[in-house]
Amino acid sequence: MVDLSQYLPILIFLGIALLLSGAFVALPILVSRLTGADKPNAEKLSEYECGFPAFEDSRSQYDVRFYLVAILFIVxxxxxxxxxxWAVSVFDLGWTAWISMMIFIGELALGLVYAWKMGALDWE
Known part of the structure; x- marks a missing residue:
């Protein structure tokens, strides 16, 4: 038979975590309702990030070049x-690590050249 009392600290921890996370969600909503901060008006619903109204619909499609640049940046x-x-530990790892990293950098350089030739880095 399994002794379930070993799981009591975990259950207490989960209970406290659920209570705190629920409080972090519910308390700001409750405070905003009590203080009147949730009453929308034209000033609160206006654009605040750039300072002027948007020229077109915010749900319009982005150009695929934004995604290509993002993917290339991540790579x-x-x-x-x-x-x-690798640079920190290259002298401890030996020639095998150095050669394998040079192959890796070479593959990435070929990928960069390919992306450059295909026009993925050109912006019009």
């Missing part, structure tokens, strides 16, 4: 994330 940002730990 080359991950390259930097792999290079830093």
């Amino acid at each position: 080359f940002d991950l390259e930097a994330a792999f290079l830093y730990p």
